[in-house]
Amino acid sequence: NAGVTQTPKFRVLKTGQSMTLLCAQDMNHEYMYWYRQDPGMGLRLIHYSVGEGTTAKGEVPDGYNVSRLKKQNFLLGLESAAPSQTSVYFCASSGRENLYEQYFGPGTRLTVT
């Protein structure tokens, strides 16, 4: 039982490049979330999903897209990376029967130059 995993762990992009961050969970959770963490700030929600095939915008969705084609995976895409997207990205999941706890992945550190 690996919990929540994220790939890659680190990435450096040039401005304008695209990439996809993958989050996978093996806990059969319905809810999945993508956050970004910036210095001196709390985690901010980018997008979330309440089930397979559904996604919704969080607080800071601009510049990102997501997909939830399979229940266990939640993908975060950057179509045209900008330096303002330099951040640490965390994925989390929670189950409908235990909504009070979100389980977090180890994070992806992304630098856009």
Add this chain to the structure above:
Amino acid sequence: GEDVEQSLFLSVREGDSSVINCTYTDSSSTYLYWYKQEPGAGLQLLTYIFSNMDMKQDQRLTVLLNKKDKHLSLRIADTQTGDSAIYFCAERRAGGYNKLIFGAGTRLAVHP
């Protein structure tokens, strides 16, 4: 507003108690949480308290909630070097998707 506020840094001596404070904004918040983040790792849920409680104790951890003042605190008794980490306060806002609003985190440094 949306802010959950915490002091950014706390330094304590090993063996002393640590108290990390947090203020939140939404009186309708149902749950309040404390998460711990160790260097290079994701957030780990430490403890949580339901909004109709005013205290919760779990081994070395004591959570106090003052709902009138929207103030939450985390006390760590007998603080150890392994407690050095960033501690995030979060409130769960009403809504169907478990929306959490996080504070900026308090960095706890434990020194001998």
